[in-house]
C-alpha cells in the first residue's frame with residue numbers, strides 16, 4: 001500500500017474512533033446561503049446544552065466561518081497536545097471547532113482548492129479531540145454543491161439533517177434540493193425550520209408577515225418531512241449574533257427562545273423514535 005493511502009486509511013480510522021463517542025451527529029443545511037443556518041445552529045446548541053446535554057459545534061463553513069463570532073469566540077486559537085487538537089469552550093460549555101481558529105487574521109480568505117482543501121479538512125477533523133458528546137451540530141457551507149457534499153462524506157454515520165429555509169417561494173424551490181441532497185447521502189431529514197417567518201413589532205408586539213408565511217410548512221407536507229417550527233425575524237436575534245452572546249442565553253423567556261426549545265424537543269423525540 002502506498003504511503004498516502006495508508007495515511008488516508010489511518011486518518012479515517014481515527015475519525016471514526018473519535019466519532020464513536022458522539023451520540024448524535026446532526027447537520028444543519030440549506031439550499032442557499034444567508035437563511036440563518038449559523039445563528040440557528042448556535043441557538044439549537046444552547047437549547048440542547050440548557051437541557052443538560054454535552055454539545056459540540058463543528059463550523060464546517062471553510063470560507064465563511066461565522067460561529068466563533070456569534071459565540072464571542074472570534075480570535076481564539078485551538079490548543080493542541082499529544083492526543084490531538086482541543087475544541088474551544090464557548091457559552092454553556094459548548095465545544096467549538098472552526099476554521100476561524102486557524103486563520104491568521106480576520107481578512108485571510110481560505111484559498112486552498114479542491115482535493116488539497118479536503119485533505120486538510122480530513123486531517124483537521126481526525127485530529128479533533130471532542131471527547132464524549134451527546135450532540136454534535138455541524139454548520140455546513142451554504143448550498144448543495146461540492147463543498148457541503150465533500151464535508152458530509154468525510155463524516156461517518158450522520159443521524160439527521162435539519163433544513164433551514166425562509167418563506168419566499170424562491171427559497172422553497174431550493175429546499176427541495178436540500179432534501180434531495182440529504183436523501184442522496186442517506187441522511188434522515190429531521191425536519192424543516194422556517195426562519196425569518198414573520199416580524200414581531202418591537203413597539204406593539206404585532207406579528208407581521210413580511211414574506212408570505214407558511215411556505216415552509218407547505219413544502220414539508222409536500223416532501224413528507226416533519227415541520228419543526230417558525231422562527232420570527234427579530235432584531236435581537238441579529239444583535240445577539242453580532243455581539244457574540246447567544247440569543248436564547250440572553251433572552252431565555254422570549255417567544256423565539258420558546259420556539260427554539262420546542263424545536264429541540266421535536267428533534268429529541270424523533271431521535272428517540274429512531275432508536
Ligand SMILES: Nc1ncnc2c1ncn2[C@@H]1O[C@H](COP(=O)(O)OP(=O)(O)OP(=O)(O)O)[C@@H](O)[C@H]1O
Pocket residue numbers: 030032033034035036037038039040061064066141142195196231232233234235236237238239241242
Ligand atoms: N430570525 C432572525 N432574526 C434576525 N436576524 C436573523 C435571523 N436569522 C438570521 N439572522 C441574521 O441574518 C444574518 C445571516 O444569518 P446566518 O449567518 O445565520 O445565515 P447562514 O445561512 O449561516 O449564512 P451563510 O449561508 O452565509 O453561512 C446574520 O446576521 C443573522 O444574525
Ligand SMILES: [Mg+2]
Pocket residue numbers: 037038039061066139
Ligand atoms: Mg453560515
